[in-house]
Amino acid sequence: MIKTEKPHPERRLRGVLEELSSGCLHFVTLADKDQHHSSRTRLDRERLKSCMRELENMGQQATTLRSQVKKNTMKDKLKLVQNFLQKLRFLADEPQHTIPDVFIWMLSNNKRIAYARVPSKDILYSIVDEEMGKDCAKVKTIFLKLPGKRGFGPAGWTVQAKMEIYLWLGLNKQRKDFLSGLPCGFEEKKSARGQNLPSFPPISLLYTKKQVFQLRAHMYQARSLFAADSSGLSDPFARVFFISQSQCTEVLNETLCPTWDQLLVFDNVELYGEAHEMRDDPPIIVIEIYDQDTVGKADFMGRTFAKPVVKMSDEQYCPPRFPPQLEYYQIYRGNSTAGDLLAAFELLQIGPGGKSDLPPIDGPTDMDRGPILPVPLGIRPVLSKYRVEVLFWGLRDLKRVNLAQVDRPRVDIECAGKGVQSALIQNYKKNPNFSTLVKWFEVDLPENELLHPPLNIRVVDCRAFGRYTLVGSHAVSSLRKFIYRPPDKKAQHWNMTGEIVVNMEPEVPIKKMETMVKLEANSDAVVKVDVSEEEKERKKKKKKGGGGVGEEVEEEEPDDSMLDWWSKYFASIETMKEKLRQQEAAAAEAEEKEEMEMAEGSKAQAKNKEKSKAPKDDKKKKQQSAPELPEKKNKPRIDELKVFNKELETEFDNFEDWLHTFNLLRGKIGDNDDNATEEERIVGRFKGSICVYKMPLPDDITKEAGYDPNFGMFQGIPSNDPINVLVRVYVVRATDLHPADINGKADPYIAIRLGKTDIKDKENYISKQLNPVFGKSFDIEATFPMESMLTVAVYDWDLVGTDDLIGETKIDLENRYYSKHRATCGVSQNYSIHGYNTWRDPMKPSQILSKLCKDGKVDGPHYGPGGRVKVANRVFTGPTEIEDENGQKKQTDEHLALAALRHWEDIPWAGCKLVPEHVETRPLLNPDKPGIEQGRLEMWVDMFPMDMPAPGPAIDISPRKPKKYELRVIVWNTDEVILEDDDYFTGEKSSDIFVRGWLKGQQEDKQDTDVHYHSLTGEGNFNWRYIFPFDYLMAEEKIVISKKESMFSWDETEYKIPARLTLQVWDADHFSADDFLGAIELDLNRFPRGAKTSKLCSLEMVTNEAELPMISIFKQKRVKGWWPFVARDENDELEITGKVEAELHLLTAEEAEKSPAGLARNEPDPLEKPNRPDTSFIWFLNPLKSIKYLICTRYKWLIIKIVLALLLLVMVALFLYSMPGYMVKKLLGA
Secondary structure, three states, X not given: OOOOOOOOHHHHHHHHHHHHHHHHHHHHHHHHHHOOOOOOOHHHHHHHHHHHHHHHHXXXXXXXXXXXXXXXXXXXXXXXXXXXXXXXXXXXXXXXXXXXXXXEEXXXXXXXXXXXXXXXXXXXXXXXXXXXOOOOOEEEEEEEEOOHHHHOOHHHHOOOEEEEEEEOEOOHHHHHHOOOOOOOOEEEEOOOOOOOOOOOOOOEEEEOOEEEEEEEEEEEEEEOOOOOOOOOOOOEEEEEEEXXXXXXXXXXXXXXXXXXXXXXXXXXXXEEOOHHHHHHOOOOEEEEEEEOOOOOOOEEEEEEEEOOEEEOOOOOOOOOOOOOOOEEEEEEEOOEEEEXXXXXXXXXXXXXXXXHHOOOOOOOOEOOOOOEEOOOOOOOOOEXXXXXXXXXXXXXXXXXXXXXXOOOEEEEEEEOOEEEEOOOOOOOOOOOEOOXXXXXXXXXXXXXXXXXXXXXXXXXXEOHHHOEEEEEEEEEOOOHHHEOOOOOHHHHOOOOOOOEOEEOOOOOOOOOOOOOOOOOOOOOEEEEOOOOHHHHHHHHHHXXXXXXXXXXXXXXXXXXXXXXXXXXXXXXXXXXXXXXXXXXXXXXXXXXXXXXXXXXOOOOHHHXXXXXXXXXXXXXXXXXXXXXXXXXXXXXXXXXXXXXXOXXXXXXXXXXXXXXXXXXXXXXXXXXXXXXXXXXXXXXXXXXXXXXXXXXXXXXXXXOOOOOOOOOOOOXXXXXXXXXXXXXXXXXXXXXXXXXXXXXXXXXXXXXXXOOEEEEOHHHOOOOOOOOEEEEEEEEEEEEOOOOEXXXXXXXXXXXXXXXXXXXXXXXXXXXXXXXXXXXXXXXXXXXXXXXXXXXXXOOHHHHHHHHHHHOOOOOOEEEOOOEEEEOOEEEEOOOEEEOOOOOEEEOOHHHHHHHHHOHHHOOOOOOOOOEOEEEEEEEEEOOEEEEEEEEEEEEEEEEEOXXXXXXXXXXXOOOOOEEEXXXXXXXXXXXXXXXXXXXXXXXXXXXXXXXXXXXXXXXXXXXXXXXXXXXOOOEEEEEEEEEEEEEEOOOOEEEEEEOOOOOOXXXXXXXXXXXXXXXXXXXXXXXXXXEEEEEXXXXXXXXXXXXXOOOOOOHHHHOHHHOOEEOHHHHOEEEEEEEEEEEOOOOOEEEEEEEEEEEEEEEHHHHHHOOOOOEOOOOOOOOOOOOOHHHOOOOOOHHHHHHHHHHHHHHHHHHHHHHHHHHHHHHHXXXXXXXXXXXXXXXXX
16 A cells, blocks of 8 residues: 555555444344354354454454554554454354365376366355455366375476366356356357256357457566576576467576567467457466476476457557566466566457558567567667676685585676676685676666666686586676766766855754755865863863852762763763654654644645645754753763664665675575575675676766776775784673573673684673673784674573573674775764773874875865865864863864764765764574574774774773772661550550661661660660671662572672662561561662751652752762651551651771771770660569659559558448447447
């Protein structure tokens, strides 16, 4: 849908989806009525239910999808709709065929020779056209094949017989329709064998109407055929079948791209039926390609089908339909493609006037080739004289042929029957490059580029006694990218006077080349580059010196000594992520815009046009506003490099700007090798290039200064003599490695191979990591071209047995070295002679610029006053001072030269994008698991020729070493801790408080204070010191912990964890588990400043961190204050469960050694004991004291009242006890 390029594909897709959903509904309603049919088996019923369910589902999905189809989501939605199609096809296929299929057998002497099987569903009749089988009531061509096992493989691909057949399968009641599809103009031959026999169907048909035709098959050429002989070539001829006749073209020897240029004429072909039916639906032509063998029968190489263009006798032989155009037909061999056939077919009706009415065949019969008719002039392509120049550079990685090594190879180039041979390489091992670089040959090629034949590259090895063995071959199927077109005359004179100034701010870390004015080649331009980093740095330092700078600025500003290569790397990754985020945002905005447009409905076309412009303007605005984003954050400016999240080759078109690599494939493709991957068939690589141009060339090119006729179009090519190079490989890190051990991890290390050099960095393996940071550089001396394929592999270290390969990546250094993009050493963003961003190329920017200008024959560079440099007609401006280590300023042109280099692609004619200072991300692949990425490796390669001044030492990219710190935390007091326990005797609420603390990742080293028993107010006094030593990576803000994963681990594993301190408050219990009351976690890099007093300490400090001033212990060193303890209540909401007064003190390991402090309240630097109220003593340790406090103070009056009441009771009791006796005494008067 997208490819047909008709307007509004999304609207058409919406229409299709609407039709689908209504169709699904229609099916469901029909099936619902049909569900409870008596004759259905259980399988039928279940299948019907399943179909109804699926289609109902699909109808709903189609409706929702329809609303989501927009212009930019079109491709994804089309994929989803294709899934619908697959599902429908799957559902249509019945699990159990209800009607048997139709078999057609060809018999000879009662022996079955060949058969065809026609699926009954394809010929089923229905009154509704859409529901009819696709081949029902049609005359179809059927090919018979061999039965049984013989029908498989190459033997079964040849057709045994071809027949035209008409099939109809329907219900008995519909049988009157069974002849409805036959071509008109026949009489039924009734059977006259007896009156009572039914005369239906007729035994035979008599055709009264027949047309006589002549078929002309214009067989021009075939391309990229199957290599049938062991030489990697074939001897092809074509056989054309039509109705019941067949003819062959001539055999052309030793070619995969035969140009037969032959007209085959089939005379007096009789076709039955009405004339108009013939015109609309002519029979199929079958073309088969064979390979002629001297012994045995011809090998089948492939087959294709074609329909001819039909001309009836009453039509004129004139455009647009005649003469027919040559067309490409895809040739198939089994299920795989095997080349293309370029041909045209016309079927001409012979009218009443006989053949004299047909267009004459005016071509001369070729005397050399016997009575062979060439393709007539109107049809055959118009040819012109072309010259093909070939650059022979060298051969690489040739594999053995028939167990013998290749020693004296030669390359043969062939195109359209002409060709050229390279010089012979005398000793492939010593020097695999060719001595003669450029050769050429002339050939007649069609004017139409689409009809150009492929160009074949064959490599042969010259063995003893004049024998030649084919090593491998490559077919360049399209010459389009190698065609040289002379430049436009107007653009030629770009060196006019006058200059154009283009302002460029290098500040912008966002993609901004899009907003830049695209310059015409015939105009001048000035590119202005902003103030250099050094000057900015200096201004900032002055500011600092001034002193009146707020704390915030000081926090943001990194110290120069702290910056290293990794700072640069991480800053670059941030920039890359920022870019991706902005691209996503822009895409989302475009989608919103489109939705709005859809809502408004499609109004007039003119309005639509305006709208399509609008998003573009909007994008521009976005790009212009984008640069402001990073500045808002007030980010410190760190020089950056470019991080490519793919290989450098994909970004720079494989570095094939002039040197191309052609993979050579093994000669004969055995059919059992058909499943062999492309990789396995590669037997080597040919390096070189091709240039195709029309003769003659314009004079101004050949008369140009320094034009060497020996090199033709390949001017200024470097020598291909062996050259010694220092290769410096930097490996930064690997990500997402495939686990290689049982524990789901790996112990990776790096191995590098280049020629005979093999470096295995086995002792520096990284234990149990799938994302290891290597940070290593390796220097290797190599000689191009013998050693030019660099392999960087990651292996898994094993204690026992051999190490396993996780994955490897291969880099062709030679193409990089010779590329015009200058991939030897990336051009950095700024020029600096000291610090973390030191210029690492032995050539300074000014020297590189001079060399590029000289090589590209560009006028310049001319340095002018006021920081200007002119290259060709472009003027760049920039700073002209540089600061050395001691802060001394010097005059320099390097910044200017660098500005020109960074915009070298704007230089007319000679300019191309230079490789920036970069880190590339390469996929790691394993030959045992082809096509599956085993992880990714971030790295880059620098190359320096040994005959130039030596480069400086390699940049130190070793992983940052963590620094040892000690964190001392003093817990002074707690307050308002919630009370958990009830007293046994008095029922009073109290808590036995203690505080626990640890650093994240070191839970096993947790430290507890002593217990403050029986706090009645939630107040606790501790004066307790924790000491946490840890290793910290300043740049990544992570704590580094190394520990063994288990007792069986061989070595320690390194973890990186954010620096977080956790403090918890607990209630101690004697007989049950301690109760957790609350906690606070402080990120040591960003945590809220502690409150001055307990009253000011609130829940805000945890919930509303964004608005509070944040501090970092690594900058403040010492902090004291109150922080809240929080926990979640039943409703899962945070509540304060206490407050802690703590002091955090951070020291480096050296400082801690100088001023030691004891854990808890111990020496040295002991803390005084806390002043705790006496209630906190525990009752069974000091019962009297407890009683005194618990009972006397609180229940004094109660006790007095009880004592008085008791006394009163005693007195009453005594009174009652003594009263009776006393009374008796009185009464008796005793």
